[in-house]
Amino acid sequence: MTELKTLWLTETIRLREEHAGALEDQEANRLARSAGGDLPTRIEARALWLAERDGLTGALRHWLQGARLALIVLAVLATVSGAGLAFAALSDGQAPVNVFWALGSLLGLNLILLLSWTSGLIFAGDYGATLGRLWLWLSEKLARDAKAAQLAPALLLLLQRQKLNRWALGVLVNGLWLLAMLSALAILLTLMATRRYGFVWETTILSGNTFVVMTQTLGALPALLGFSVPTVEMIRASGDTALNIESARQAWAAWLVGVLLVYGVLPRLLLALFCLWRWKVGRAALHLDLNLPGYAPLREQLMPSSERLGVSDAAPERLHQAEGGANALDSDGALLVAIELDDQRPWPPQLPKNVKDAGILDSRESRQKLLEQLTRFPPERLAIACDPRRSPDRGSLALIAELARSASATRIWLLQAPPGQALDAERLGDWHTALQQLELPFADCAPMNWLESGHD
Structure with missing residues (x-):
């Protein structure tokens, strides 16, 4: 893409945010920070990612x-x-x-x-x-x-x-x-x-x-x-x-x-x-003018003097589809991560030697820390464990989609209910529908063989 087109799209994103408020840009900011460069370069990288996402x-x-x-x-x-x-x-x-x-x-x-x-x-x-x-x-x-x-x-x-x-x-x-x-x-x-x-x-x-x-x-x-x-x-x-x-x-x-x-x-x-x-x-001679309204707040987000954990942004109009294998960085290894599990469920399960445990994501800080790590070291295979007793809300699905974009291949593990409890069929159907829209494979059994060897 030429420099003029890059500046053009950057200006378009700036005008959109100036008139309609800040966009959902947490992942864009994280990827721009990981790409490095000076502040104009990071602002342009952020704008290009948002422009691609929003069409x-x-x-x-x-x-x-x-x-x-x-x-x-x-x-x-x-x-x-x-x-x-x-x-x-x-x-x-x-x-x-x-x-x-x-x-x-x-x-x-x-x-x-x-x-x-x-x-x-x-x-x-x-x-x-x-x-x-x-x-x-x-x-x-x-x-x-x-x-x-x-x-x-x-x-x-x-x-x-x-x-x-x-x-x-x-x-x-x-x-x-x-x-x-x-x-x-x-x-x-x-x-x-x-x-x-x-x-x-x-x-x-x-x-x-x-x-x-x-x-x-x-x-x-x-x-x-x-x-x-x-x-x-x-x-x-x-x-x-x-x-x-x-x-x-x-x-x-x-x-x-x-x-x-x-x-x-x-x-x-x-x-x-x-x-x-x-x-x-x-x-x-065209260049990015950092004195324009809208760029000053991005300085601390894209080139933070100290790490800022968590940004409260407006909800996006729709969830964006995950695309497995779209990460341009070299990926390696296998990783298991869980999202918001309660204390009744023992975790982690016994894992093969070459599979690493990323723990349970139950706070904004833990999510941001893992996403930063995955940006630098993307896994080849990623399994995400979810409790289908919880509703598939917008935040959880957005996190799953973002995690999936950080790996070459992703599978969703819908956990069984603890002994003595049963899963709600309607809620489980909501999970199936949401994951199908994200185009992510899912199952109710542990994908340990796939994590270990890459095939079932």
Whole structure:
């Protein structure tokens, strides 16, 4: 995952916690602490784990797919618009082409918006926001993921802190206009290659000298690139009627193409490249701002000066499935642990030599201590003993799921009732249902053979 995506997801998690309160993050904090690194690294590791758990990582992929589709839609619109400008400028060739009307059709709107973008960039820095909002709206709609709606605000806030939004919008705006101008240029050349056009200029209040000066001034820069400019005689003669001379038609056509290239295509190309360069430089300088609200409380949790035992967090909306064997660390050995057993039951049972006893987890401190140990030394096989006389409450199931994620393979041992007592069938069924949802194997007999050798 790129650094930008990491910061993006970190900012998304920060905004979620800022608006909805702290997330259930005990396991995320523990894994971030075990991964090591400085505080920004641990905050990012915590955010990535929470984003993966809560589906934001998948939502980001969907949003990026939607963003690419939205960009394709806008690119198609820009291409069609550019082609429309060229057709409007030259029409069907039945009548002579007024060169300055054609020039206005090709460059007028582009130059007006170019000046607006430049002035907005200098004085406000937010021109292009309308097109940017359109792109973000299309991206969200095409993503088809409700969670993706949280990503766009986080991205905007992330970019605004470094003023990168103006350069991102600059690449978008100038890139689309560059595509439109290239489309207009391509259609212009195609029409000129397949149809015969005559060129004239017309005026009521201006003199012919004005058009001579305008034509030569606009053609000065294209002439440096090798484009021909009509002679003074050609310009004056074209004021009366379209010259039926091949050299005159070619000179006017070359002049029109050169002006479109120099004043339409090249400025957009240079600005798009400039914005892209500023975007890449700014993106490389992006970093996590630890002064933002929400990060200060994480310092003691992720880099504690003294170990903090137990954090009271809000209940999660749902329990997350355990995935045996998902631990990336090398696992070894076998471990037996019990959850909240009463004094009537002797513990531990007799264990094979290669199976270790992790005791009974009956307090927050004992749970946290074991989870920290399992993070550093994950077992290959883990058996969790539970008393099915107790109800499978949310806390117990969350602990079982977290323990299971720390081992390569996990089995649940549902203990038999002590002599003279019986298990409640309905409560036992609740245990079976809950463990099936967690996708964990369970049995009512001791899995000692499996703990010792890895098979029954």
